[in-house]
Amino acid sequence: MAIESTKRDITRMNEILSVLIKYGFGSFVNHDLRSKYKIFSKVAPEAKEYDSNTRLRLVFQELGTTFIKLGQTLSTFPNLVGYDMAQELAKLQEAAPVTPYPEVEKVIEDEFGKPVDEIFEDFTKEPVASASVGQVHKAFYKNILVAVKVQHPHIQETIATDIRLMKKVAPYLNNVEALKTYNIPAIINVFEKDMRNELNYTIEAMNAVHMKDLLKKDEVYIPDVYLEASTSRVLTMEFLDGVSLSKVFDAPDSDYDKKKIATMGADSYIKQILIYGFYHADPHPGNIFVLDRDIVAFVDFGMMGHLSNDLRDDLANLFIFISQGDAQLLTKQLYYMDIIKDKNDFNDVQDEIIHVLDRYYGAQFNDISSVMRELVESNVLKEYGVVIPRDLMMVVRTITMVYDFGNELDSSFNTTKILKPYAKKLVLNKFSPKNIERQSHEFSMDLDYISKKIPNSIMNLLNIVSDDGQIKLSLASNELDSLNNIFTRIVNELVLAIIIAAIIVGSSLILHADIGFKLFGYSAIGLVGFLFSAILGGVLIILILTRGNY
Numbered sequence: 001m002a003i004e005s006t007k008r009d010i011t012r013m014n015e016i017l018s019v020l021i022k023y024g025f026g027s028f029v030n031h032d033l034r035s036k037y038k039i040f041s042k043v044a045p046e047a048k049e050y051d052s053n054t055r056l057r058l059v060f061q062e063l064g065t066t067f068i069k070l071g072q073t074l075s076t077f078p079n080l081v082g083y084d085m086a087q088e089l090a091k092l093q094e095a096a097p098v099t100p101y102p103e104v105e106k107v108i109e110d111e112f113g114k115p116v117d118e119i120f121e122d123f124t125k126e127p128v129a130s131a132s133v134g135q136v137h138k139a140f141y142k143n144i145l146v147a148v149k150v151q152h153p154h155i156q157e158t159i160a161t162d163i164r165l166m167k168k169v170a171p172y173l174n175n176v177e178a179l180k181t182y183n184i185p186a187i188i189n190v191f192e193k194d195m196r197n198e199l200n201y202t203i204e205a206m207n208a209v210h211m212k213d214l215l216k217k218d219e220v221y222i223p224d225v226y227l228e229a230s231t232s233r234v235l236t237m238e239f240l241d242g243v244s245l246s247k248v249f250d251a252p253d254s255d256y257d258k259k260k261i262a263t264m265g266a267d268s269y270i271k272q273i274l275i276y277g278f279y280h281a282d283p284h285p286g287n288i289f290v291l292d293r294d295i296v297a298f299v300d301f302g303m304m305g306h307l308s309n310d311l312r313d314d315l316a317n318l319f320i321f322i323s324q325g326d327a328q329l330l331t332k333q334l335y336y337m338d339i340i341k342d343k344n345d346f347n348d349v350q351d352e353i354i355h356v357l358d359r360y361y362g363a364q365f366n367d368i369s370s371v372m373r374e375l376v377e378s379n380v381l382k383e384y385g386v387v388i389p390r391d392l393m394m395v396v397r398t399i400t401m402v403y404d405f406g407n408e409l410d411s412s413f414n415t416t417k418i419l420k421p422y423a424k425k426l427v428l429n430k431f432s433p434k435n436i437e438r439q440s441h442e443f444s445m446d447l448d449y450i451s452k453k454i455p456n457s458i459m460n461l462l463n464i465v466s467d468d469g470q471i472k473l474s475l476a477s478n479e480l481d482s483l484n485n486i487f488t489r490i491v492n493e494l495v496l497a498i499i500i501a502a503i504i505v506g507s508s509l510i511l512h513a514d515i516g517f518k519l520f521g522y523s524a525i526g527l528v529g530f531l532f533s534a535i536l537g538g539v540l541i542i543l544i545l546t547r548g549n550y
Helices: 002-022 031-036 045-049 052-063 065-074 083-089 101-112 155-174 177-182 184-198 201-214 245-250 258-276 309-324 327-336 343-363 368-377 379-383 390-409 415-429 433-468 477-513 524-547
Strands: 134-141 144-151 234-238 278-280 288-290 296-298 304-306
Touching (some): 002 052, 052 065, 052 083, 065 083, 065 155, 065 184, 101 144, 101 234, 155 184, 201 234, 201 258, 201 278, 245 258, 245 288, 245 390, 258 278, 258 296, 258 309, 258 390, 258 415, 278 390, 304 390, 309 415, 368 390, 390 415
Antiparallel strands (some): 134 144, 144 234, 288 296
């Protein structure tokens, strides 16, 4: 078995290296690799007709499933591979092999330990759709029409083999001067993790359940998942009677309310990103359906984005500052996010951002996605060490694709109009009582942890110093208790100070928004907030003054 596996590896490696040479990437295949795997291929004449980005796409396309997926992963790193290459790799279409029904039947029987007809009724032998990892069949489950996605046999072994070979080649490629900046071994590790998730349909099923719960009150639709009829290689979902978005693009305007579809779809994506922090990260037209009454539905939940609370807050600020054309605040936000590494470059980066924003001023920032895309692909910013994190890159990619679809459906489509209300809501939400309570609790936990660790740390440090014989100090147990009490008091007073500051800022925002019942011409809620913060501030001052030792 091991010998057969080795033979397969050698054959596949030979194929990979030969295809690289065929499309003009022979300089990356060094002498050691050529000798070890007996490579004698030459550049194909037709390869000279294409630029390097197109040739790389053709390499991935010809090498099949694993490399197509790798290309799609690389397309989410435009700051690393370049925006032109990322755009080209985004064109990769998954190969669509069709697995014969007897093999599909065997996969299902292996997964459930029983014949197909004991689980499903009227299971169609011909698939209604096929992709590189699996194919979809129609069937009935408990008298409900369902779509059953069945993984292709041996696809996991095929992908595992390809990734194993990629890891073998990666060190060689990483030694090529022109490729060192890409950190190919790290990219392969990220890709391996992505593929591990995508090959596990149980993860996709739970993603769909999670998304349906989040969007249950929205106008978009998420199909039901039947977990009892799903496994890691078989996924059973409600069958959607609709058409893919790609068909809506080409349909006459009279057939669909395209403006509604664009608005509802984009609204859902922005809400997923900013409000929920959990979003459908693969919005190509085949994964978006339109149902009766122009309802937008999402399918395929294998690739999802996850955003922390902090990143969502940062995104909200970025969107607002872009929409306002405020280069200074936008640059500060990038600095606070640790995207701009060197403060000495602050003014230079700000000047470059001003130039980018100036190019879009005439459009009144209707297309935030294009501004973000240009900021990302700016070679000048890259020169200043501005590196965009992958999580942020995936958001930019998603919003850009959503804008492109929206614009194709409706020429007056405006992403800013949809983005700004959610961004403002997220900013204001930072000062909500619930969020203040959470932040205060987190801050209290951190300080409490520090207060408990410092005494031991001091003792450890003193023990080390005393061994040297130059400094010798000691702390009695009651002194350690006193130190702990001091830190506890500091924690409580800092938490109170944070609450006061948050109430003041929140009240200011409410006054500025001019909402609610008016008192003396001002928002009553804002005035009450200021009054309450003044009372708390007085309490804090009294506590500090009565403690002594300040």
